[in-house]
Amino acid sequence: MDIITNIAEMQQRAERLRNEGLRVGVVPTMGYLHDGHLSLIRRAREEADVVVTTIFVNPTQFGPGEDFEQYPRDLERDQQLAAEAGTDILFSPTSAAMYPEGYSTFVQVEVASSILEGKFRPMHFRGVTTVVAKLFNITKPHVAVFGQKDAQQAFIIQTMARELNMDARLLVTPIVREPDGLAMSSRNVYLSPAEREHATALYTSLKHAEQRIQQGERSVHTLRSEMEALLRAAEPTAVDYIAFVRPDQFREVETFEPPSVLIALAVRFGSTRLLDNIVVPIS
Numbered sequence: 001m002d003i004i005t006n007i008a009e010m011q012q013r014a015e016r017l018r019n020e021g022l023r024v025g026v027v028p029t030m031g032y033l034h035d036g037h038l039s040l041i042r043r044a045r046e047e048a049d050v051v052v053t054t055i056f057v058n059p060t061q062f063g064p065g066e067d068f069e070q071y072p073r074d075l076e077r078d079q080q081l082a083a084e085a086g087t088d089i090l091f092s093p094t095s096a097a098m099y100p101e102g103y104s105t106f107v108q109v110e111v112a113s114s115i116l117e118g119k120f121r122p123m124h125f126r127g128v129t130t131v132v133a134k135l136f137n138i139t140k141p142h143v144a145v146f147g148q149k150d151a152q153q154a155f156i157i158q159t160m161a162r163e164l165n166m167d168a169r170l171l172v173t174p175i176v177r178e179p180d181g182l183a184m185s186s187r188n189v190y191l192s193p194a195e196r197e198h199a200t201a202l203y204t205s206l207k208h209a210e211q212r213i214q215q216g217e218r219s220v221h222t223l224r225s226e227m228e229a230l231l232r233a234a235e236p237t238a239v240d241y242i243a244f245v246r247p248d249q250f251r252e253v254e255t256f257e258p259p260s261v262l263i264a265l266a267v268r269f270g271s272t273r274l275l276d277n278i279v280v281p282i283s
Contacts, residue, residue: 001079001082001083001087001088001089001090002088002089002090003079003089003090003092004089004090004091004092005091005092005093005094005097006093006097007093007097007098007138010052010089010091010093010138010139011137011138011140013089014052014138014139014140014141015140017049017050017140018140018142022049022050023047023048023049023050023142023143024048024049024050024052024139024140024141024142024143025044025045025047025048025050025051025052025141025142025143025144025145026044026051026052026053026054026135026136026139026141026143026144026145026168027040027041027044027051027052027053027054027087027144027145028054028056028131028132028135028144028146029053029054029055029056030055030056030057030058030071030186031055031056031057031072031073031074031075031078031092031186032071032072032073032074032078032186032189033077033078033081033082034176034184034185034186035176035184036147036149036175036176036183036184036185037081037085037147038081038084038085039147039173039176040145040146040147040173041053041082041085041086041087041145042085042086043145043171043173044086044143044145045085045086047143047145047171048141048142048143050088050089051086051087051088051089052087052088052089052090052091052139052141053082053085053087053089053090053091054090054091054092054135054139055075055078055082055090055091055092056091056092056093056095056098056131056135057071057073058098058127058128058131059095059099059127060099060106060123060126060127060130060131061123061124061125061126061127061128061131062124062127063121063122063123063124066121067187067190067271071186072186072187072189075092078090091135091138091139093138098131098134105130106126106127106129106130107126107129107130107133107160107164108125108126108129108130109125109129109156109159109160109163112125112152112155112156112159112250113125113126113129113156115152115250115251115252116152116241116243116245116252116264116266117152117153117266117275118152119241120240120241120266125152125153125156128153128156128157129156129157129160132157132160133160133164133166136161136166136168140167141168142167142168142169143168143169143170143171144161144168144169144170144171145170145171145172145173146170146171146172146173147172147173147175147176148172148173148174148175148277148279149175149183149184149185149275149276149277150275151245151247151262151264151277152250152264154170154172155247155250156250157170158170158172175276175277177203180200180203181200181202181203181204181207182196182199182200182202182203182274183202183203183274183275183276185274185275187272187273187274188272188274190270190271190272191269191270191272192270195269195270195272198234198235198236198269199234199267199269199274200234201230201231201233201234201236201267202231202265202267202274202276203276204230205226205227205228205230205231205242205265206227206263206265206276206277206278207278208226208227208230209223209226209227209263209278209280210263210278210280212226213256213261213280213282214280218255218256220244220253220254220255220256223244223263224242224244227242227263227265228242231265231267234269236267236268236269237268237269237270237271238267238268239265239266239267239268240265240266240267240268240273241264241265241266242263242264242265243263243264243265244256244261244262244263245261245262245263245264246261246262247260247261247262247279250262256282257282258282258283259281259282260279260280260281260282261279261280261282262277262278262279262280263277263278263279263280264276264277265277
């Protein structure tokens with residue numbers, strides 16, 4: 001596995017690979033890799049001749065008071081895991097290179113960036129779309145792989161790529177979970193043992209809603225109330241939202257329509273904010 005930190009070098013390598021007729025796949029990450037990230041790399045390995053994994057803790061997607069400085073980092077460990085999963089090139093630029101002094105250009109997808117996560121983290125998605133656009137320009141992928149755990153992020157990136165005519169096909173892969181159902185996340189390391197145990201309530205509440213829908217329940221109000229009761233019993237710091245979303249438009253719904261509904265939630269345990277979601281077929 002080659003390690004590249006220089007932007008121009010990465011661009012030149014990507015251009016050469018394309019000119020050689022090789023298919024480039026990219027997996028953008030912020031590092032501190034876990035099995036969820038590794039599943040994305042393995043999927044990219046199936047889709048591409050050359051897999052580029054990017055590791056960059058992006059400062060522009062963190063708001064004031066968030067955990068940019070504390071975000072877990074272990075580049076040496078990440079290098080080993082990325083190589084074992086099938087990465088050919090690890091691209092890890094510096095913040096100074098990505099955002100030089102006087103930087104002033106940002107990319108923003110309107111509407112979808114201002115709801116749910118965007119409501120609680122107003123500048124978050126502007127930072128996400130900006131860094132992904134930059135990474136696409138640097139790594140020049142034919143295909144890019146993202147995870148379903150960050151469903152709103154995936155939708156927004158897909159929208160950006162489509163509307164800006166980006167030459168990359170985006171794939172969204174299923175959530176990878178711990179044996180007890182907790183969605184894998186780099187931020188799980190922040191949880192105390194008690195918080196970690198209580199955090200399983202996220203998946204429990206999602207599976208409850210799925211079962212109730214399969215049984216015929218069609219009231220969003222009823223399902224939200226039942227899910228909130230399950231979550232509150234786990235003594236979270238806060239339940240930021242429980243949302244029922246039409247997946248193809250990422251807008252909240254009050255009635256269920258085929259073919260599916262995405263149920264998304266954000267819950268805080270201590271200072272740790274956890275996301276999870278599930279897609280439920282509607283007949």
